[in-house]
Amino acid sequence: MKERIPVVTEEQARSVAVHIPSELGYEKVAMEAAAAAAKRMGFSPDRIQDLKTAVSEACMNAIEHGNQADAGTQVVVVLTLEPERLEVNVADEGRQPLPLKVPEPGRPEDHRGWGMFLIRHLMDEVEFSTEPHGGNQVKMVIYLDK
Amino acid sequence: MPDELSASVRQRDGLAIIQFSGDVTTFAEDAARDAYREAVCDGGRNVALDFSTCEYINSAGIAVVIGLVTEARRQDRRVFAFGLSSHYQKIFRMVGLADYMELCASEEEAVQRIKPRVA
Numbered sequence: 001m002k003e004r005i006p007v008v009t010e011e012q013a014r015s016v017a018v019h020i021p022s023e024l025g026y027e028k029v030a031m032e033a034a035a036a037a038a039k040r041m042g043f044s045p046d047r048i049q050d051l052k053t054a055v056s057e058a059c060m061n062a063i064e065h066g067n068q069a070d071a072g073t074q075v076v077v078v079l080t081l082e083p084e085r086l087e088v089n090v091a092d093e094g095r096q097p098l099p100l101k102v103p104e105p106g107r108p109e110d111h112r113g114w115g116m117f118l119i120r121h122l123m124d125e126v127e128f129s130t131e132p133h134g135g136n137q138v139k140m141v142i143y144l145d146k
Numbered sequence: 147m148p149d150e151l152s153a154s155v156r157q158r159d160g161l162a163i164i165q166f167s168g169d170v171t172t173f174a175e176d177a178a179r180d181a182y183r184e185a186v187c188d189g190g191r192n193v194a195l196d197f198s199t200c201e202y203i204n205s206a207g208i209a210v211v212i213g214l215v216t217e218a219r220r221q222d223r224r225v226f227a228f229g230l231s232s233h234y235q236k237i238f239r240m241v242g243l244a245d246y247m248e249l250c251a252s253e254e255e256a257v258q259r260i261k262p263r264v265a
Binding site (some may be wrong): 024025049050053113121 | 171172173202204205206208209231232233237240241
């Protein structure tokens, strides 16, 4: 009997990739995909709402800042489903670095920049990095037991 | 592919109620500002934002709401909000919006809050 040769890694086998155009509004497509994955894993409705907000904000940052809303670019969202955690990676093409400064709550004069604030506060782990080719990447993790 | 916001204004017992329908995002700014101007054009001091038919509010939409609340406070107006899901109530508290507007469970509660108290 011939041994089966895997064509994808174990991690890839548990992954879902969503490619969205760099146009505001499409972040909702990635958001709904992440929600469906989290629901399948058994996350609570509250945590799914947190995830939806974080994913949409990360995608908006990628569209507006990372890709400068250039119609010729895309944002790639990869969801990796593991037994106890869901990892979401949002990657853009790095036309501009992401704004990492967050506003201070309770200051009504700070109108913008709340996306990064929400991502940091709603997810269990967040990492920002720059890929070798220059793209920005945001890695977010939520755990089932938190 | 934005799901644009529509905003309508109605008056109830001294409260100007702006009802938002659709997504509160960056595309909501003009509709929200126009509705606010209409809501306060008769000089009323109390404004309520009704989010009961909004499913999606993002950070750009929060910025729009902050802009309205800032303008209302500058004009010495009280601002209420109702119809927010528990998730968006949490978000409004996290970003400090709840310090500048009163979050109510319902339209009725907002109306009750502006009624003069009888000793």
